[in-house]
Amino acid sequence: EAQVTQNPRYLITVTGKKLTVTCSQNMNHEYMSWYRQDPGLGLRQIYYSMNVEVTDKGDVPEGYKVSRKEKRNFPLILESPSPNQTSLYFCASRGGRGQPQHFGDGTRLSIL
């Protein structure tokens, strides 16, 4: 089954404790992205990647890092999480230009 898999689905942690949210897709897609979803703000793109070792900032990259060492994986790293990063996070992938996004089921992060 074609899918985007994120882990964990839920995480409660404390300020400053480094965390990684993993994302993997099995569709051989070139493009991958991370979004955060907040009430009243909709979806905002954090980072995206157009291929292995090619990443770029989205609209709200501050406080986040990503890497794309393999085509299928695109982890999101919070080196020193803060409470304003409490949010619902989605990983997405797509096959190419003009193609629709395929989304994971989301990761709800709470930073205390």
Next chain:
Amino acid sequence: GDSVTQMEGPVTLSEEAFLTINCTYTATGYPSLFWYVQYPGEGLQLLLKATKADDKGSNKGFEATYRKETTSFHLEKGSVQVSDSAVYFCALGNRDDKIIFGKGTRLHILP
């Protein structure tokens, strides 16, 4: 810059009512247009898409027509069901290949 504007929610309807969720966009050229649906506790799923003017996307009884002259892509369904309760997002893919989302419209269908 390019943007998508969709009607504020929540929208509350009775079962079997007619649904319209308005979406307008600003973009240069001819963007691709999408509607996504997000059910509770899940990620966004593509509902339908259109890639050129006058195209009609359709799926699960939902329809939307790409109107270049009014820069609109309104979502419609003739008879909604309780199971259609969800958040609906309009989106465009612009000439820089960036996907831009509207803020979403929450739909409640009452039995």
